[in-house]
Amino acid sequence: MTEATIYELSSPGRTGVTFPEPDVPRAKLPTGLLRKELPLPEVAEVDVVRHFVKLSQYNYSVDGGFYPLGSCTMKYNPKINEDLARLPGFAHTHPLQPVETVQGNLFLMYTLQEWLKEISGFPAITLQPAAGAHGELTGVLIMRAYHKDRGDAKRTKMLIPDSAHGTNPASSAMTNLEIVQVPSDGRGNVDRVALRAVCDETVVGLMLTNPNTLGLFDEHLEEVIQIVHDCGGLVYGDGANLNALLGILRPGEVGFDVMHFNLHKTFSTPHGGGGPGSGPVAVSAPLADFLPGPLVGILEEGDEDEGPLFGFVTPKKSIGRVKAFHGHFGMFVRAYTYIAMHGAAGLRQVSEYAVLNANYIKARLKGVYPIPYDRTCMHEFVADIQWPQAPGVRALDVAKRLMDYNFHPPTNYFPLIVHEALMIEPTETENKVTLDAFVEALLKIAEEARTQPELLKEAPHETPFGRMDDVKAARELVLCCYLPEGYAEEG
């Protein structure tokens, strides 16, 4: 069943692509500086195609089926976006070209900035960060810079709810902040009493995911924000769950000071097997001067005959750049197309149906799957796999068994405050037939858990690969393959 590695497919003297002979005289190579061996594989083009096609067939994907991975927003990726991002006018422009030669790109980026500001209710934004976690780091550096600029040097603590994504504490730790965990209350909201107790003049801010990772909208959101503001702290909004809020609520309007977007979740840019992401960061007016530069701005206003001249501007007290160039432009083209094709009403529908789909699955599973915080959920919800009738069965077993029914498992063991968590996020792009089939599979698995638990314990059975020996991988640490010894002589 397994596929050879590209090195195992290699055969001396075989070539894939060849290039023309030089049309200029050959220059003298600096012999003392040259490398001797270049141990790359030697394969033909057809070998490469078959190899990677075979590998692709081992993958589960959104194009292949339902992917209800909580917190990851695995919605359908429109195909037109892929075509447009590859137009030569976009794909073959250099990031350092004179601005006069890339007005199309700059208009697109400027407009996307404006649209994301409108959607989120913030007055300023940078598109530069490469991914969600990168956006978090950017946001935290901005919060620090803001306090420092006010001469407020005492602030060293970041408050983070116990339901937060792991990137929140990790991003804060990258800037040497002390992490203070804030518990959740019995309804899955931030515990306001505990929050008040830790809010003082040493707090940089609170990193809040809303709706949170239980899929719940905090019932006291405005009060939570007020408590933090009252002690001089700022509130960071983790935009991972923005798919529930398009046209529903603008985070900038309720008092958030900073928020990152995940264009690869909310705005349909593909996840690519782990990236690229794109994590623009929007901020409130007092923080605008600290954004990383450069941003796209208008250099010269237009008139009746000509449009404005777009170019780059760097904010006055910018924290500096967070990566080279201007961000993941290819993702901007896709997100722009997605927003343009939805408009305001369409975006609101995205969130409404994402929330409907999640509530529908939850309603249908209720009674069979324990739901620890049983309120109307937003775009996702969490079940807790603790069945008295099937004491040995864990969330992992249910997840693995789902693969036999040809569904991608939900996120498991997250958030950490639910012991045997299965976190289900259907997104808006799935129809009722798919949702029903998924529910039926889960109900069947619940029955199997009681009657034939070994079916779950040993799952998956129908996939090309079984469960993995993670210990062996970590102990032996085989992290690459090479050309075999004596390879060249064999040829």
Next chain:
Amino acid sequence: MTYIPHSLKERDAMLATVGVKKLEDLFQDVPAKHRFPKLDLPPALTEMEASSELMELAADNENIRGDLVSFLGAGVYNHYIPSVVDYVLRRGEFYTAYTPYQPEIAQGTLQAIFEYQSLITALTGMEVSNASHYDGATAVAEAANMAYAQFRGKRAKIVISPTVHPQYRATLRTYVQGMGLEMAGDDPTADLEAGPEALESLIDGNTALVVIQYPDFFGRVYDLAKLIEAAHSQGALVCVAANPTALALFKTPGEMGADMVVGEGQPLGIPLSFGGPYLGFFTTRKQYIHKMSGRLVGETLDSRGQRAFVLTLTAREQHIKRERATSNICSNQGLLALACAVYLSVLGKTGLRQVAELCYHKAHYAADQIKKVKGYELCFDAPFFHEFSVCCPIPVEQVNAHLLDHGILGGYDLGQDYPALKDRMLVAVTEMNTKEEIDALVEVLAEARHD
């Protein structure tokens, strides 16, 4: 309802199951006065309309595969990408998959990353590669983060050569704000004629990391072995930011003793795309693996005894260790790492060497022709790869404006970053540039002098 497949009948049936009357009822927890804001966005376009709008925007740019002939590099380069690369990338099984957290149904992504790691270690001459970072600049920043962790914060200095890409240095300056590290050597007014040994005087017992670029920002190739030895004698680690195409031709930093070799992977099969997404490759020695950030794929067996691949040493990562993780990084550049793996596979041993040699010969031909033009000369005389600095008789801005009038995208204006390099232009030549194009560049440069 662009990508929403429900019929109204299905919607109503679902609302009934949930136990609410209308969609609005699902949002009772949202503060009423902020609920359902009216968004001021243009009316929705159909696919056909969106397609024409975006085509028009793309046409408002002057691209370098038709509109302009490019001699601009400065960190990212116009290389030929074989069709196979995008053919593989456009397979939905790859690009619409998530991070391979469920290895039983993600062996395609996992094996592809494993092969990417293998190809990158072979190219850099190193022992271990992670599954990639965002880009070259953030890979350098992660090297600083790793060195900081390796010395448990007890060494507070990063020495960086002024000949490292200005945007990489800028990115590192942003990252170290938080870590409380100091940077030395980040001085654009330093002597830029000096070789890598010039950094030695800055390295001391408080130095965690030395960062140098290979070939440097000006395209020059130096043997780094002596500098690396000097750094090691002070106990410091050395990170080399390398151009991956150059590594097909020149001695690897691994061979010279580097502890980390990182860089911008864009030249390996990724279009310029106005700045991204690209690929930050990151390699190190096995002994430092537990302090390395980013995902890592390792070989193992599955329950049926088949060779298989998994994400390994995940205890370094944020979703397990939270604030004690080696870095906050979560995403890698999975799809771009795949592009790179396909590119390196299909070019292979002979193809990549051919590309590197073509770049070398063409760049040297261009340099030889340009220095014959009255008023122009090469600024440095060190060996170079495919990029070189030209001293111009008039400001680079004027030269470039003239070139642009003739459909040529000129080189990078070094005066923007280095005050001493006013009127100096960094010219890049790749296998994509023909002799005719180079000759045209030389001719227009000669004209520009008289303007």
